[in-house]
Amino acid sequence: KTDGKTLWTYDLPEGEVGRTSYGSDGWLYFISYQNSIYGKLTRFDGKSSKDTGNFYRPSRELAIDKEGIIYFASVSTPDTLFAYNPDLSLRWNAALDDTGRVYCSPAICPDGSIIVGSEGGYVHKVSKEGQYQWKSVKLEEAPIDFPTVDAEGKIFISSYGTYCLSPNGDILYHITPNAGQCLIGPGRRLYMLSSNRISCFNDKNDFQESNIIKESIPFKFNISPNPFRDKLNIKSNMSVTIYSLTGQLIKRIEKGENIINTRNWKEGVYIVKAGKECKRIVKLN
Secondary structure (H helix, E strand, O other): OOOOOOOOOOOOOOOEEOOOEEOOOOOEEEEEEOOOOEEEEEEEOOOOEEEOOOEEOEOOOOEEOOOOOEEEEEOOOOOEEEEEOOOOOEEEEEEOOOOOOOOOOEEEOOOOOEEEEOOOOOEEEEOOOOOEEEEOOOOOOOOOEEEEEOOOOOEEEEEOEEEEEOOOOOEEEEEOOOOOOEEEOHHHEEEEEOOOEEEEEEOOOEEEEEEOOOOOOOOOEEEEOOOEOOEEEEEEOOOEEEEEOOOOEEEEEOOEEEEEEOOOOOOEEEEEEEOOEEEEEEEOO
16 A cells, blocks of 8 residues: 555565566566576466466566467476466467577567567577567676566677667677666666666767766676586685575675686576676576
């Protein structure tokens, strides 16, 4: 209610919950994780919940279209984009031309098609009916995440900077400052969010920057390889912390150049934080 009083609370099963999305049917939808590897698609109305079976490393964020269809990706062989009806019945699944690296956030295009990024640096597009349409050229050896699509179907997606792709997947231009999510505002203004600044620019790469946190030393943060197996190379001029998806602290690292022995780490996804910057890394066996 608008008076700020609590209507209800509900204790979720032990684990971690991804970002919650609101469906047109009034239900809440999210991915609930039992551990850092497996998660379920869950719907919840404040009184009861329903969920699907487990998926291997599903995306933490969902996309829901005007008809209430829910989209998310999951790692498989090959990786797969899923479409579920609001009652959690499977509508379709589409195999993607990628393996072990697609669990990023999906986005919906004006024509109803779906965009999803890859940890390997690719962008994939699938039609509303579930037909695989295209795979972009390799953009970066880095997570491709936080896709945003404008009214013309142009795709803005973050990696080391922000890429603008045509509806057919061609690269139109690349903004080089390190970035997180790109938002589209009135007048076709684009707002690029990163760890220590907001950049506002017009389409066609004409932009102005506005620092919201000024640092005496430019922020530097690099991790390789990703995915990794036995070791991680981390370069940062700030201290770094690494967590599991359940929030458990795995390691705290001082600033500088460090080589981390990860031979005994469990397979799965980890969160690396330095300042306000946050990156996902993947441990493979």
